[in-house]
Amino acid sequence: MKPHSGRLWVNYLALGLATACALFGLGLLFLILYDIVSHGLTSLSISLLTQDPAGPLGRGGLKGAFLGQGLLTLMAALVGVPLGVLGGTYLAEYGRDKKFSKVIISLCDLAMSLPSIVIGIFVYSILVKPLGGFNGWAGSAALAVIMVPLVMRTTESMLSMVPWTLREAALALGSPYYQVIIKIVYRQAASGILTGILLAIARVAGETAPLMFTSFNNNYFELNLNRPMPSVTVSIYQYAGSPFDAWIGQAWAAALMVTVVVLFLNILGRLLVKVKKA
Amino acid sequence: MSHEPAEAELKDLITIEELCFFFGDNQVLKNINMPIRDKSITSLIGPSGCGKTTLLRCFNRMHDLYPNNHYEGRIRMENRNILDKGQDLIWLRSRLGMVFQKPTPFPMSIYDNIAYGLKLKKITNRSIVRDLVEKALRQANLWTEVKDRLKESALGLSGGQQQRLSIARSLAVNPLVLLFDEATSALDPISSAKIEEMMVELKKDVTMVVVTHNMQQAARISDYTALMYLGSLVEYGETNDIFTRPKMKMTEQYVAGHFG
Numbered sequence: 345m346k347p348h349s350g351r352l353w354v355n356y357l358a359l360g361l362a363t364a365c366a367l368f369g370l371g372l373l374f375l376i377l378y379d380i381v382s383h384g385l386t387s388l389s390i391s392l393l394t395q396d397p398a399g400p401l402g403r404g405g406l407k408g409a410f411l412g413q414g415l416l417t418l419m420a421a422l423v424g425v426p427l428g429v430l431g432g433t434y435l436a437e438y439g440r441d442k443k444f445s446k447v448i449i450s451l452c453d454l455a456m457s458l459p460s461i462v463i464g465i466f467v468y469s470i471l472v473k474p475l476g477g478f479n480g481w482a483g484s485a486a487l488a489v490i491m492v493p494l495v496m497r498t499t500e501s502m503l504s505m506v507p508w509t510l511r512e513a514a515l516a517l518g519s520p521y522y523q524v525i526i527k528i529v530y531r532q533a534a535s536g537i538l539t540g541i542l543l544a545i546a547r548v549a550g551e552t553a554p555l556m557f558t559s560f561n562n563n564y565f566e567l568n569l570n571r572p573m574p575s576v577t578v579s580i581y582q583y584a585g586s587p588f589d590a591w592i593g594q595a596w597a598a599a600l601m602v603t604v605v606v607l608f609l610n611i612l613g614r615l616l617v618k619v620k621k622a
Numbered sequence: 623m624s625h626e627p628a629e630a631e632l633k634d635l636i637t638i639e640e641l642c643f644f645f646g647d648n649q650v651l652k653n654i655n656m657p658i659r660d661k662s663i664t665s666l667i668g669p670s671g672c673g674k675t676t677l678l679r680c681f682n683r684m685h686d687l688y689p690n691n692h693y694e695g696r697i698r699m700e701n702r703n704i705l706d707k708g709q710d711l712i713w714l715r716s717r718l719g720m721v722f723q724k725p726t727p728f729p730m731s732i733y734d735n736i737a738y739g740l741k742l743k744k745i746t747n748r749s750i751v752r753d754l755v756e757k758a759l760r761q762a763n764l765w766t767e768v769k770d771r772l773k774e775s776a777l778g779l780s781g782g783q784q785q786r787l788s789i790a791r792s793l794a795v796n797p798l799v800l801l802f803d804e805a806t807s808a809l810d811p812i813s814s815a816k817i818e819e820m821m822v823e824l825k826k827d828v829t830m831v832v833v834t835h836n837m838q839q840a841a842r843i844s845d846y847t848a849l850m851y852l853g854s855l856v857e858y859g860e861t862n863d864i865f866t867r868p869k870m871k872m873t874e875q876y877v878a879g880h881f882g
Contacts, residue, residue: 513726513788516682517739517795518716527738532729 377603384600387593392601397563397579400588406598408565412574415567416480416559417549420487424548425541427488428495432537435496436503437525449500455493463489464554472558480569483559487548494547498540502533539613546609550602552577576602632845635660635798635829636681640695641705643676643685649853650676653695656848656858658799663821663830665840665861668850669881674833677850678801680704681831682718683711699798716743719792723804725784727776728791732768735776735787739795754794761827762790763820782813786820793828800824802832806839818843837877841865849873 391405398404431448439445464486471482506529514524530537559573561582566573576598583595636658643651651673658664666674676685681704685691697704704714716739728735736755745751755772759765764786768779776787785805792800802821806814821830821843834840840847840861847864849856849872857864857873868874875881 507724509722509724510726510728512684512687513720513722514728514738515687516684516715516720517742517792518712518714519738519742520712523742528728 380596380600380603383593383596384603385597387597388600389597392594392597396565400586400591403590404594406574406576406579406594408562409574409576409579409598410601412480412559412562412566413549413576415569416483416487416555416573416575417545419480419484419569420491420548421541421545423484424488424491424544425495428492428544429499429537429541431492431496432499433503433525435500437521437529440504449497452493452497452500456497459553460486460490460551461553461557464557467554468557478558478560478572480559480566480571480573483555483573483575484569486554486558487551490548490551490554491544494544495540498543499533499537502536502540503529505536506532535616539616542609542613542616546606546613549609550577550606552581556581632659632662634658636697636699636704638677638695638697641677641680641697642694643673643680644692644694646690651680652853654855656855658829658831659846660829661825661827662845663825663832663843664846664848665844666831666833666848666850667835667837667840668856668876670835672850673853674850675803676853678720678803678831678833681799681801682715682720683709684720686711716795717797718799718801719795719797720801720803721785721789721792721805723808725781725808726788727779727784729777730775731773732776732779732787733772736791736794739791743795758790758794761793761820761824762786763816763823764790780813782809782816785809785813785817789817789820793824797828799829799831802830802834804833804835807835814839837879849876851876 391403393405393410394407395403395405396407397409435445435448439448467482467486467489471485472478475482510528510532511524514528515521519527555575555578559575559578561578562572562574564574580595580598580602583591583598586592634657638654638656638658641651641654642649654677666677668674679685680693680697683704685693693705695705699717702709728738730738733755736758737751740746740751740754745754756765756769759768764783767783768787776784779787785808789800789805806817809817818839821832824830832840832844844861846859847861848858849864849870851872856876857868857870859869863869864873865877868877
């Protein structure tokens with residue numbers, strides 16, 4: 345018997361177990377993707393994007409839901425991205441090494457793992473109930489609340505990765521600190537921050553629970569944020585639970601669209617990092 | 623100036639008087655007194671942790687970026703005390719450039735790296751900026767290597783070129799003094815030699831203070847040398863004297879390589 349065969353055997357066992365677990369997880373993931381793609385493709389048609397919803401027997405679409413989701417996400421990004429980037433800048437630059445910043449960073453991590461339905465209920469209690477009804481602003485606000493800690497945390501970690509000597513070099517030239525941040529540190533961290541923003545958008549683009557309590561849904565085309573807004577994810581939820589084949593088919597097709605958009609955003613984010621390294 | 627002063631009559635550009643520096647309660651510099659002579663190279667040598675980099679960073683007040691430290695004493699330059707609380711640090715740092723151990727190219731083109739400091743000084747006229755960029759790159763002996771690719775990213779240059787770029791960037795804002803913090807220790811011997819050669823040429827325009835671990839380098843390029851040990855100045859004098867007939871026993875031992 346070779347002296348190392350025992351250890352070698354344990355190594356193969358561990359490797360085999362780890363590989364099996366990885367394959368199991370990946371297998372489930374591919375199963376889900378296969379399900380979405382196969383069901384989604386059969387019901388996918390251009391009318392999904394161009395038609396208003398129709399009754400369970402008609403050939404309608406979810407035009408309003410796609411536009412509504414886009415608008416909600418855009419409004420959320422308009423608020424969430426600047427707040428997140430500026431907050432992250434404070435944490436990594438002005439508030440670096442301060443106790444206050446460390447507390448905020450821990451709270452960010454907590455907020456990132458909070459179930460999104462909690463955020464939905466929170467926004468419901470401050471922007472839906474007092475205003476007397478579901479509205480688009482509340483939906484955007486809920487998505488923005490989800491985005492801020494995500495963007496803040498990635499911005500903070502990307503800025504922290506910029507070597508400190510680069511800042512010193514710019515300061516040693518007689519540059520004021522705010523200019524060092526804007527012209528040099530942001531530039532160095534740009535692709536990382538952009539990736540973080542894209543991933544945060546991808547994350548909120550697939551959210552359902554916070555929207556059900558805030559913007560709710562609307563069967564009509566609606567761009568007025570004061571009224572309930574249609575969204576793809578809530579529509580999927582409602583259509584998928586309906587007894588009508590046409591609606592269930594549309595839910596599959598919409599799910600495929602959401603998956604593709606999120607996948608696209610993720611790939612774009614990864615490409616950005618690669619471009620930077622090259 | 624109409625005439626070149628002989629080496630012995632170089633005037634003092636900076637005088638350090640009773641300088642002490644503290645990180646928190648820890649005193650890192652102890653009662654330093656020495657001059658920095660105009661249009662010359664002064665080397666700061668000494669074993670690791672002796673305070674030479676700390677001293678260098680007092681000149682442009684880099685320590686002010688970090689909390690819990692304070693200065694005592696004076697560093698006089700142009701009739702003012704650099705260490706004054708009310709000192710305009712942005713002005714000060716544009717008068718004393720600094721080159722770091724690792725090259726620090728900004729993530730932008732070669733041209734924009736040099737023009738960065740000019741923009742800070744509100745020099746925006748394109749042809750003036752172009753001329754100053756060329757002048758700085760020539761001073762740093764980098765012009766011929768990069769003149770055809772000024773618009774390319776500075777991150778694509780070699781380490782030695784990046785370091786000369788950092789020097790050119792500091793020179794562009796026309797400083798009185800350049801501070802070198804072990805600026806050649808991360809470079810290969812050829813790149814290092816190019817920078818030494820450039821520094822000797824630069825003496826006609828700028829005063830230089832150089833922190834170095836390389837004693838041969840100090841002996842080759844500097845006019846004056848200061849040996850520091852445990853935060854104190856052991857001996858300051860003309861480089862020749864420090865290396866050939868030091869007054870202090872410790873200096874003799876250090877330059878002979880007996881400790882450090």
